[in-house]
Amino acid sequence: MAIELSFAKILKTLRINNKLSQEELAFRSNLDRTYISMLERGIHQPTISTLFALSKALNIKASVIIQLVELECENKNES
Template identity: 50%
Template sequence: MTLAKVFGKVLKQRREALNLSQEELAFEAGLHRTYISLLERGVKSPTLNVLFRLAEALDIPPSQFIQKIEVQLKTLELYEDSED
């Protein structure tokens, strides 16, 4: 799984935990709904500016948001290593 896909997974999990639609998140972050969809599917990767805007809209510090991505990546690495 690519970094963009892991980012998208974490983004979607956080958005859904807050019961926000893609449209509501897009509005709060000043982005377009289709861009949120592309991010969640791992088609696009966010810029640093977008990451900070999303974190603010999701009411989470950017560092904690990145930490959640790191945890997902580590979990994925452990899973892939166990398959070898």
């Protein structure tokens, strides 16, 4: 699986686990809701500052998000 799709899956999972809508996540991270949607569909990739804004809004370290994406990529490569 491509990295952008792995990131998309992880972001959506984290958002849902935090019981946030795309609109609420966008508000908390000071991003546009359509941008959140594009990230969750793998259309766009976040900048480092966007990654930190998302991690703060999701109450998780940015490094943990990266680790989750790495694990997702590794799991897909093993399948």
